[in-house]
Amino acid sequence: MKNGTVTPQLPAANPAGSAAIEVAHLVKFYKTTRAVDDVSFRIARGSITGLLGGNGAGKTTTIAMIMGLVLPTSGRIQVLGCSMPEQSAEVLGRMNFESPYVDMPMRLTVRQNLTIFGRLYAVPNLRERIAKLAADLDLGDFLDRANGKLSAGQKTRVALAKALINQPELLLLDEPTASLDPDTADWIRRHLETYRKVHGATILLASHNMLEVERLCDRVIIMKRGRIEDDDTPDRIMARYNRTTIRGCRRSAS
């Protein structure tokens, strides 16, 4: 399946007709650069899908368009049944995201940041929610420390807590474990898996780490130069390409 415009075959476990994200013929030009080139896919509710590709593959732009932070040049996006960005008001409270391209205010403490985002998302029983997230993500030791004084691993956990503050039905993650040590990265992955299982949430994550995608995702969409290069389950992707190719992909990604 090398054509980006073809609707991919979804894993059998995912029911058809209940897509969390539907993207059709998405194109994005930055001046004369074609960052995303006729990309179409459909992501079933409750699944974890990985967008895999090296730098400049178009993963971040694709996710940013799904979030409404970037307007597509052409194409159609539906998130949780609503057209984006026209009906973004209907869905923004039901989704959330984490990205290395944004930060949370550095001078504010973790608790203050989570309080503000909790209020923005109208989270009920906010104190209890923050306490639960602090327990789940092991934030207790630095809940009252300024965000700017945290280590990279701690910041990632805080960013994940912010992304989970409203218990989103749809979670968009851009390089969620970038710059983390293997243990912390693994810990984050385990937490994402648990969150999906407990809440039935849909997760779309962009990564250039084949191991991560293989470990976490039901499905992998490989992007290259703005186009979809392949789209299947991790097992089939692994079977389709020989070890040398995958190793090369891992090397170029890292």
Next chain:
Amino acid sequence: MSKVEIHRGIAWHRISAMILRYWYLLISSWPRLLELVYWPALQIVTWGFLQSYISQNAGFFARAGGTFVGAIILWDILFRGQLGFSISFLEEMWARNLGNLMMSPLTPIEFLISLMVMSLIRLAIGVIPMTLLAMIFFDFNIYGIGLPLVAFFCNLIFTSWSLGIFVSGLVLRNGLGAESIVWTLMFGVMPLACIYYPVTVLPHWLQYVAWALPPTYVFEGMRALLIGHVFRADLMIDALLINVVLFIASFAIFLALLRSARRYGSLIQSGE
């Protein structure tokens, strides 16, 4: 920005969340608080003493006592009002937090309202001590102006918000490379707003430009009140009408620039 997004309602809990965000930031940083008070205090003391000196040596200034100090205070309301608005906005750019906000249910209108409230809070922290210094050192009580002060204040703060919205849109679209506009734009208004001199001092053709700016009406009104002891309500109404047009235009430009920022991917860059 689609129509749906613009009209999706205003929620106080989101506005208060943003005010809380800026409040946490202010109280966590004493240099930020000190800076709010420092410059207005320096301004009033320096120029106030100059006025005292001139008024002792020139008959007109002796008769027009207070106009200079009053003008300084009103100018600071205009200048600090815009800065208070724009700096709160810049904090989001500096913190690379804009993507988080734009992706949240916070609407552009709610975001702008929270910036307006913050500009009032920052203004109060900076200008109230300034007015007290004017009372102590120069025997000038701006609150003695009474109700006309409310008219002056409202017109100046509306202009400051309009310019704040406009420059924030420019920074949003063009990144922090456009940050200097935040600090300098109001100084472009300064000579035309006729803060320290009457409009008639300007060349005839430039007077038309000056009368297109709401602050010009306020400063003319202040001089009419302090020198001629007449409150010119007509000037305040004219200023308010121009302010309404200015405010709507700046909001429309902000939305257009936000849409342009989304088109060019500026919201996920937030750099220079």
